Amino acid sequence: MISIITGDIVNSRKLSSNVWMDGLKALLNTFGKSPAEWEIYRGDEFQLEIKNPEEALYAALQIKAYFKTLKLDARMSIGIGDKTYAAKKISESNGTAFLRSGEVFQTLKKQKVNLAVNTGNTELDSDLNLKLRLASTFMDSWLPQSAELVQVAMQNPTLAQDGIGQKLGINQAAVSRRRKRAQYDLLLETENYFRQKIKNLSV
Secondary structure, eight states: OEEEEEEEEETGGGSOHHHHHHHHHHHHHTTOOTTTTEEEETTTEEEEEESSGGGHHHHHHHHHHHHHHTTOEEEEEEEEEOOOBOOSSGGGOBSHHHHHHHHHHHHHHHHTOSEEEEOSOHHHHHHHHHHHHHHHHHHTTOOHHHHHHHHHHHHOTTOOHHHHHHHHTOOHHHHHHHHHHTTHHHHHHHHHHHHHHHHHHHO
8 A cells, every 4th residue: 555645836837946846856855766756747746656655644744834935835635545557657657546646636626625635435534634624724824934844843853942943043932933833733643643544544
C-alpha cells in the first residue's frame, strides 16, 4: 500500500514560476527522486508518491506550508491504495492509489476544498475529510510567518523552540507566538489522528 499526492498551485499566475519552482523541487526531492517518485507537469501541477501512506499528510502539510510562505496555496488530494504498474515516470504509473488520488482531485475545485483524502473506505474518508476541512479553517489563513514556522518545525521535529528560533532568526518568545497563531499543536493532533487511522487501515 502506498499514497499518491496529486496537487496544483492555487492562483499560480500571481507569481512567476521562477519564485516557487526551485523551492518546490527541493522540497519534493526530500521525499523521493524525479521522475519516478515525483513530477511537476503542465506548469503548476505535481504528483508525489509517499511509500508509507501514514506519512502522506505530513508531506502534504509541508508542501502547503511552503506555498503559504509565498502567499500562495496548494490544492492537494491524497490517494491511498496499491501501485500495480511502476513506470519510469510517476505520471505513467498506475494502481488504485493513483486512481483514488485523481478521482478526489477532480472534485476539490468544485467543492472549494484544498485538501482531501480517498482511501477507498467511504466511512473513513468521511471522517478524515471532515477533520481536514476543520483544520483548513486555520491552515488556509496562515500568513507567511506562521507558515514558515510550520515548515521549519515539521522539517525539524526534534528541535526545541530555541533551535527553531535560531533557524528563523527570532527569539523563543516569538517562536511561541507564531506557533500559537499557526495552531501548530492542533495541526500536529490532526496529523497524528490521520496517521493512526491510516495505520489501522493497513493492518
